Amino acid sequence: MTTITPSQLNYDHYSGTKYDCDIVNSIPHHRKIHHLIANYAQKRLLNKNIEVLDLGVGTGITSKLLQNILPSAKFTAVDFSKQMLKSAARKLGKDNVCYIFGDYAKLKFNQKFDLIVSVIGLHHQDTTGKKKMFKKIFSLLKPGGIFIFGDLVTYKNKYHAAYNNALHFHHLVEKSSNKKTLTEWAHHHMFLNDLAPIEDQIDWLKKVGFKIEIKFIKTNTALLICKK
Numbered sequence: 001m002t003t004i005t006p007s008q009l010n011y012d013h014y015s016g017t018k019y020d021c022d023i024v025n026s027i028p029h030h031r032k033i034h035h036l037i038a039n040y041a042q043k044r045l046l047n048k049n050i051e052v053l054d055l056g057v058g059t060g061i062t063s064k065l066l067q068n069i070l071p072s073a074k075f076t077a078v079d080f081s082k083q084m085l086k087s088a089a090r091k092l093g094k095d096n097v098c099y100i101f102g103d104y105a106k107l108k109f110n111q112k113f114d115l116i117v118s119v120i121g122l123h124h125q126d127t128t129g130k131k132k133m134f135k136k137i138f139s140l141l142k143p144g145g146i147f148i149f150g151d152l153v154t155y156k157n158k159y160h161a162a163y164n165n166a167l168h169f170h171h172l173v174e175k176s177s178n179k180k181t182l183t184e185w186a187h188h189h190m191f192l193n194d195l196a197p198i199e200d201q202i203d204w205l206k207k208v209g210f211k212i213e214i215k216f217i218k219t220n221t222a223l224l225i226c227k228k
C-alpha cells in the first residue's frame with residue numbers, strides 16, 4: 001500500500017527547479033547513484049531501442065539521464081503528482097514519452113518493458129506494498145529485463161540503522177540551503193518515509209525471481225541492479 005498522498009509530500013507546491021536542487025541536496029549520495037546508473041547504462045544499454053518504465057518519475061532527473069544515453073528508447077513516466085509530471089514533461093519532452101498520472105501500485109499496464117527504473121520512488125510503500133511492487137515489476141519486465149532500483153533504505157541491525165539515520169540527518173543539516181528547507185526534508189524523513197532494511201528488500205527481490213547485483217549501499221541510500 002502507498003502510505004502517503006501527494007499533498008502530504010507537498011510536491012504540488014514545488015517549482016521543478018527548486019525541487020531539483022533540493023532532492024539532489026537532501027538525498028545522501030543522489031549524485032553518486034545517478035553517476036553509477038549512467039555508467040551502467042553506457043556499458044550495458046547504450047543506444048538500445050528499448051521500452052523503459054519510470055515508477056515515480058518526479059521531475060525526470062533519472063529518466064533524463066537515461067534518455068541522453070538511450071535517445072531512441074521509449075519512456076513511460078508515472079507519477080501521482082501532477083506538478084511533478086509537468087516538470088518531467090518540460091525535461092523529457094513529448095517525443096517517445098508517455099506520461100501517466102496515477103498511483104503506480106494501483107495502475108494496470110498493458111505492455112511489458114525492457115527496463116524499469118525507480119529511484120527514490122518506492123520508499124512510501126509499506127512492507128506489503130514493497131513486496132507487491134517487486135512482484136508487479138518482475139511481471140512487467142520482458143525475459144532478461146532489468147530493474148534499476150535506487151532508494152532510501154535502512155538496516156536490520158538497529159545500531160547500524162541508528163548510526164546511518166544519524167548520518168542522514170547530519171547530511172540534511174549540512175546540505176539544506178536554509179531552515180525552511182531543512183525543516184521540510186527532516187520532517188519528510190522522520191514522518192513520511194517508510195524505509196525497509198536493505199537485507200529484507202534483497203530477500204524479497206530474490207524471492208520473486210530477480211538476480212541481484214549490489215552497486216552501492218551507504219548511509220541510507222542503496223542502488224541495486226535486478227535482472228529477470
Ligand SMILES: C[S@@+](CC[C@H](N)C(=O)[O-])C[C@H]1O[C@@H](n2cnc3c(N)ncnc32)[C@H](O)[C@@H]1O
Pocket residue numbers: 002006009011023055056057058059060061062063078079080081084102103104105118119120121122124
Ligand atoms: C523523490 S522523486 C524521485 C525522482 C527521481 N528519480 C530522482 O531521483 O530525482 C519520487 C517521485 O515518486 C512519486 N511517487 C511516490 N509514490 C508514488 C506512487 N505510489 N505512485 C506514483 N508516484 C509516486 C512522487 O510523487 C515523486 O515525484
